[in-house]
Amino acid sequence: MWKANDRHERYLGGVLDSHLERVRRDTGVHSVLSGLVKGHTNVVGRRRGTENGVIDQGREVAAIHTGVDSPDEQKPARSLFTTGVQSTHMDGPESGVVPAVESTADDITAMRIRGAAAIADAAATALATQAERSTADSPAAFEQELRAAAATLYETRPTAVSLPNALRYVLRGMDGDTVAALRSSTIARAERFKRDLAQAQDRLGEIGSHRLQDGDTVLTHCHSTDALACVEAALEAGKDLEAIVKETRPRKQGHITARQLREWDVPVTLIADNAARRYLDRTDHVLVGADSIAADGSVINKIGTSGLAVNARERGVPVMVAAQTIKLHPDTMTGHTVEIEMRSERELLSDEERAAIISGATGEVAETEATEDSDQTQVTDSGLTVENPAFDVTPPRYVDAIVTERGQFPPESIVTLMRELFGEPTDDPWES
Ligand code: RUB
Numbered sequence: 001m002w003k004a005n006d007r008h009e010r011y012l013g014g015v016l017d018s019h020l021e022r023v024r025r026d027t028g029v030h031s032v033l034s035g036l037v038k039g040h041t042n043v044v045g046r047r048r049g050t051e052n053g054v055i056d057q058g059r060e061v062a063a064i065h066t067g068v069d070s071p072d073e074q075k076p077a078r079s080l081f082t083t084g085v086q087s088t089h090m091d092g093p094e095s096g097v098v099p100a101v102e103s104t105a106d107d108i109t110a111m112r113i114r115g116a117a118a119i120a121d122a123a124a125t126a127l128a129t130q131a132e133r134s135t136a137d138s139p140a141a142f143e144q145e146l147r148a149a150a151a152t153l154y155e156t157r158p159t160a161v162s163l164p165n166a167l168r169y170v171l172r173g174m175d176g177d178t179v180a181a182l183r184s185s186t187i188a189r190a191e192r193f194k195r196d197l198a199q200a201q202d203r204l205g206e207i208g209s210h211r212l213q214d215g216d217t218v219l220t221h222c223h224s225t226d227a228l229a230c231v232e233a234a235l236e237a238g239k240d241l242e243a244i245v246k247e248t249r250p251r252k253q254g255h256i257t258a259r260q261l262r263e264w265d266v267p268v269t270l271i272a273d274n275a276a277r278r279y280l281d282r283t284d285h286v287l288v289g290a291d292s293i294a295a296d297g298s299v300i301n302k303i304g305t306s307g308l309a310v311n312a313r314e315r316g317v318p319v320m321v322a323a324q325t326i327k328l329h330p331d332t333m334t335g336h337t338v339e340i341e342m343r344s345e346r347e348l349l350s351d352e353e354r355a356a357i358i359s360g361a362t363g364e365v366a367e368t369e370a371t372e373d374s375d376q377t378q379v380t381d382s383g384l385t386v387e388n389p390a391f392d393v394t395p396p397r398y399v400d401a402i403v404t405e406r407g408q409f410p411p412e413s414i415v416t417l418m419r420e421l422f423g424e425p426t427d428d429p430w431e432s
Pocket of ligand 1: 114115116117118160221222223224225226227253288289290291301302322390
């Protein structure tokens, strides 16, 4: 059983939605929606080499929330994340981080590896690879390399807490007085993590399947392996299910869900996101996954989940969230927020489409300018802003059950499980 056991127990309780609204209104900042808030909001740093300028607004947000507008603050920060601590780790050969770790980090950033569980699994694998291939000649150097590798992975995407939870878990298992001992303990810990992750998903699936009755129709959003584990277990139990699958713009992860369900021979109706409310009349359960669960039971998942949940509540359709305990966000017990990733505007609007909008509005040939994160030129128009948050926050009142490998919980009581699993003070080992 996965057990983080690494967060002190101080539940501050209550999502201050109004605080978030105020922050958004007052600052115009869009990248700091969150779960729990305690009088502060996290900053968003610019993350590792991003595909097409992901996290475009990083510097702006960092400047606003640190209250500093110095040229230094305007530099792309490698890390200004939920801890508010700037990472000091180095990249490149001098850090000892092996290319396989860099490559996993790039895959996560570019969403070639995506979904909270897959990201956690890949991160643990990468740390094991780092341990295996490290050429460190002292225990201290080995530990430093592992921390640098963890920091590299940590900085990829901000919202799925499965990533830092996985990194912490593996680093905490790094034990020994020699390089050989450190290496083998780290590899063993990573393997155990991966095994537990798979088992937890199977167990969760079994538990969640009991909510699904023969003949039911589920409506899905995005692609969640935890959610599909429930479907798979129900099918294995001999139940017939149908699925209405939201395509999930802008990245269309719904197609992955549709493919998987068709492989299992489940009849699928693929719909545009905007059509979801119409199809709730035909739906027995809204079934989604989660990237993070806050201590008050708020569910952070792919953008569009919250609107779907509100509509489902209005139509009386139960909302079931399938989320292994690795999705529980320990920092929210102490009032930290969950950072919402902002992705590239090019996921929504191509340069050609942007140019067409601008020239249509002005009747003039639009200007172009190279962006910092891309070789491509981008048509600029200060009056046209594109925002592309990847996730949103569904308040607990719209969620009927959170299904974990430890049982089903009404969202409001998830904090009990969090306390049990994260009962001790934690830190970010990659920061030291
Ligand atoms: C994926 C997403 C999924 C959760 C849960 O977003 O929001 O619903 O990560 O997935 P993205 P799983 O595609 O941007 O990573 O249940 O597989 O962990």
